[in-house]
Amino acid sequence: MAHDDRCLQVLRAIVQDYVSTNDPVGSKALAARHDLGVSPATIRNDMAVLEEEGYITQPHTSAGRVPTDKGYRFFVDRLNAVKPLSVAERRAIEKFLDGAVDLHDVLGRTVRLLAQLTRQVAVVQYPTLSRSAVRHLELVPLAAYRLLMVLITDTGRVEQRVVETPAEADVETVAELRTLLNAAFTGAKLAEASGKVGELVENAPPHLRALVAAISATLLETLVEPTEDRLVIGGTANLAFGNALDFHGSVRPLLEALEEQVVVLRLMAAVGPSTVMVRIGEENEHEALTGASFVSVGYGSGDQALGGLGVVGPTRMDYAGNMAAVRAVARYVGQLLAES
Amino acid sequence: MAHDDRCLQVLRAIVQDYVSTNDPVGSKALAARHDLGVSPATIRNDMAVLEEEGYITQPHTSAGRVPTDKGYRFFVDRLNAVKPLSVAERRAIEKFLDGAVDLHDVLGRTVRLLAQLTRQVAVVQYPTLSRSAVRHLELVPLAAYRLLMVLITDTGRVEQRVVETPAEADVETVAELRTLLNAAFTGAKLAEASGKVGELVENAPPHLRALVAAISATLLETLVEPTEDRLVIGGTANLAFGNALDFHGSVRPLLEALEEQVVVLRLMAAVGPSTVMVRIGEENEHEALTGASFVSVGYGSGDQALGGLGVVGPTRMDYAGNMAAVRAVARYVGQLLAES
């Protein structure tokens, strides 16, 4: 029906105008800025309908309308074509990410890039250990009963732990251990590691058995500890821009939640590659994120994401642009990690 | 002289009151809150002197006085005894830092701890590579002409770089290389590494010479690259508290400067262990840090600092408390790193 169709157009126009001006938008301004082909009075009728259905709301009588979370959601769901990035933007991405020397550097550049492209707060998750594969396992003797275990994954992530050994391990023993462990684990996905441990310990030469068990235990601990999922955050300065008022006055709870990391990580857990996830306002269960939207996507070469990245900003954000940026950056990061 | 002495007391009282209340402090309130033994009128005279000498200023006529940067400086320089931390605080430090699994974890906890203790933004620098010693150097073959070099230092820091090798390196060659390099570098301070390289390449067996040269070159690069000095930042939420107004309106430039890292790193470069450095307002050359004070100290066991840590906040901060916290935390971190 022509009517519903126009309602959608009106909603879209409201979202666009409100995002760009940050002022509640009225019927008259709408008619002036968009070629809707109808008069303000008609638009008013449509707006009344939209309000009744909960897509928009007015902050107070005699003010314009503002989209609700539901309104943004509807708008985002109807974003058919993700608008492609400009050539300049693509070039910026390449230039920014090239020349990174290691994983830390890659993620650091990524987060800065995302923050710059979107003018929002950017978050990037380290590649999840459990989905990475072992590239190398190194043992360095520290003292008679202490070893340093260094785990290097194919995504370039490095984890280290000190292992208190049950027996003294001299240099030769350590060399034996290293060979044994690498033979067992190199190339294996870390998620499969726990399955291999039992067999490995059993088949180990008796004099190494206790040591293998101790090291394996530490390895498994490394996987389950919450510290395994690290987050890089950047662009927090974008919160202080002046639209700080978007978060009903204070950005403090939001900053705190971001530093907590765990909140963001939980949101990111659900994300897969290639499909951009958008969570709008109240859709984020966490209280501090009410009033904020979170646009994220997984990165990684395969069909399972190695990790996630995204941006956090006010619900009043440029969804189309941010979704495009997040997706493009994720794709590049995926490529970059697959190469190295 | 009794007069100068009282002036100092008055200044101290003004700083204390202003820090705790954030209101310009007047003569009457001063007389009421502090036992100065004189009347408000007398205090007014002293305040006039202090103002003339540039230690305090009044935002506008008929408002109380506010300390200037010079006033804070004077106050800080006369802080004779650094007030010791409470037992609860000491316990909090221990509890917070115990149980850290690796360097990343230690520094992450440190920055959170500092931010919590001081209610300011905390910054912690990774141990400087050039002052660390090599614990182990690991080589992992990636492809025919590519090696992954992993550098592990005695401070627990791990750096990795991909080396494009001039010659194909099979597993045995890599093993030889590893032995050779570790024999040469293990235990050596990284600052001395550059001196050793020439000799090492010369004495290497001919078939390894090119490879040794390539890897050594990468190692040296790792040391000079600006990426060598990393920074962990935490507690940015404390900027959004409400005293955001301390930074003449906007915390944005400050947040940007913090994310830049380089600004803070430059300030931190000058810092030594055991002596807490305080830079107040304009004393920080960088424009964004005008209006902010920076309290920092080096950490590390020896007489040379491995790195620095500190807090950034409004000039209107609790200098005594922050200096005490920074120093105490640095001491614990130094111990912790020396142990492992």
Next chain:
DNA sequence: GCTGGCACTCACACGGACTGAGTGCCAGCA
């Protein structure tokens, strides 16, 4: 050299009037 008193200043808070963007409703027109 300290104190009480006094006149003066001025940021800030309070309150009323005004303005204008925006709305809802209604009668009229295609």
Next chain:
DNA sequence: TGCTGGCACTCAGTCCGTGTGAGTGCCAGC
């Protein structure tokens, strides 16, 4: 049936004038 122009109404934000009070500088007196 659906769109349009007109009209009365609402109310946040702004402007302006007044009042208040904290704070000051100065001066005479102890």
